[in-house]
Amino acid sequence: MLLAAKINLLIITFLVAGTSAAQESLRPDVPVAIVGGMLLDGYEAEPIHNSVVVFEDGRITAVGQRLNIVIPDNAVILDASGRTVMPGLIDAHMHVDLIGHGEYDDYYTFLNEMERLPEAMPIAAKQMLRAGVTSGLDLGAPFQILEFRERIRRGEIPGPRLTISGPWITRIDMAGIPDAYEVVINSSAEAAQRARELIAAGSDVIKTWEGLNEADYRAIVEAAHAEGVKVHAHLYDQEDIREAINAGVDVFQHVGSARNLPYDDDLVAEIIQKNIPVVQTISHRIWVFPATENFPERLYDPVYRKDMPADFYEEFIRSFEDIYSLTYFNDLEEETRNSELSASQFIDAGAYMGVGTDAASPLNMHTEAMWREMSALVEVGMAPLQVISAATKTNAEILGQIDDLGTIEVGKLADIIIVDGNPLRNIEVLDYVDIVIKDGGVWYSERAAFGTVTEIGHAF
Ligand SMILES: [Zn+2]
Known part of the structure; x- marks a missing residue:
């Protein structure tokens, strides 16, 4: 039983490592800071307004209010003003x-x-x-x-x-x-x-x-x-x-x-x-x-x-x-x-x-x-x-993947979506997602095809 669990862990470690290696080519090669959006972090908690989320090499490296976060000098800024930032669905x-x-x-x-x-x-x-x-x-x-x-x-x-x-x-x-x-x-x-x-x-x-x-x-x-x-x-x-x-x-x-x-x-x-x-x-x-x-x-x-x-x-x-x-x-x-x-x-x-x-x-x-x-x-x-x-x-x-997914926290995989408007007021604003980030790779919709996202992302 214990051995089986260890083998499973090895396999999982191998798969996750394999995933990140394979997807590196889709990732920007600099840190990205998502700035100014309302953040819902996946918990049933109060939103964080005027937030910053930084990710690099597919993982989240900083999360918080803009005042409290130091954005790396070489980061590309994704402006999330007027929008909501939340975990990938x-x-x-x-x-x-x-x-x-x-x-x-x-x-x-x-x-x-x-x-x-x-x-x-x-x-x-x-x-x-x-x-x-x-x-x-x-x-x-x-x-x-x-x-x-x-x-x-x-x-x-x-x-x-x-x-x-x-x-x-x-x-x-x-x-x-x-x-x-x-x-x-x-x-x-x-x-x-x-x-x-x-x-x-x-x-x-x-x-x-x-x-x-x-x-x-x-x-x-x-x-x-x-x-x-x-x-x-x-x-x-x-x-x-x-x-x-x-x-x-x-x-x-x-x-x-x-x-x-x-x-x-x-x-x-x-x-x-x-x-x-x-x-x-x-x-x-x-x-x-x-x-x-x-x-x-x-x-x-x-x-x-x-x-x-x-x-x-x-x-x-x-x-x-x-x-x-x-x-x-x-x-x-x-x-x-x-x-x-x-x-x-x-x-x-x-x-x-x-x-x-x-x-x-x-x-x-x-x-x-x-x-x-x-x-x-x-x-x-x-x-x-x-x-x-x-x-x-x-x-x-x-799914048994909470260590990697499901919330926006430091250390987790950069699976993040950005939507226009406030889903707490109207959940159906989720019918159009502006930007989708998976494993640190950035994808953008037609409506969001402006600004820095077009430099670091891929069009749908
Ligand atoms: Zn079914």
Whole structure:
């Protein structure tokens, strides 16, 4: 056990070192000082006005009020006046193989099963980074994603830092997706064995899907924990949740997002008492669909044409011809009925909340998913500052990466976003991120393409 933990630590050290070496070319070769913005550091703390954040070689070296910080003489100044500086967002449930296409079956037919995945993933990755998502947890993809992750690490493709589950474990074969997405098991012993194989093949976390019983969960949890790996369970039904609690599953995904009546109070109380992180993904169907009905124009944002190869774009647009017939939204009426009640249940009870989007499920594009989810969480009762802290600090804790990510503090990786305006007043100012800094590499949007950022950064 101890030896395994040490080996894991060695591997992690190696990976982090590998990351920084590969991305050095994207970094400015001088210190950078972000000056004059309102700083939200990731904690649920008062903002720091007229702030300074200095970073160099990919790490944060100074944070504070302008009066108290000595800016290095050779630093490039990024003027953040009128803007908010905050940690890069972390999406604790996303899919980098998806682009928001309306129908999974048709999408995988278009991709020729998985042949064109290497073309799809860069679209999603760039959209995520541009939306301020500097880290993401991919919960379900074939192991091709490992090679893709290396391309991001080498700086060949703009994208977030990826933590991945690889294929999920299930007893129910999901129709319409290629076999390499899932591991279908028939016994608990097989579940444990397959979990060990997934970890050996590269899974950072184990994702469980549907049809599993308590003994399956126990077997998977035991196998995963022996390797220091967390188990994330896709959960909706109350009985499944009880079994997952009993088995010691680490993170609950989708709970309280839709479909169900609010859960029993004692169930919610137990989740809170055990401090199990909850990633609700509330907006993936029930906020996204009405938003599309009210404003179908969102589907035709010219940015999508720019982001995709022509035939991808054509197929993407074709999939929206009749949004009322899309399979994904078949049960929307039933799912929506208790949605606000069930979405607010964990928040009202004070649960340990992460933030995940399930993007890019149908119509839930990476360009918008994160701010939509954060906005939906504000609608059902979280304060903007709480949501921001959940989407940064708490998500870093859920990923086990809080030593490097999630807050703006000296010594952490320089993962920082700069947005125009005040998200504490209106969380939806996050719909356009001016500047995204990942691992000390600086990216800027069209609207922010002026001043020193154009000298040290890369245009999206
Ligand atoms: Zn998902």
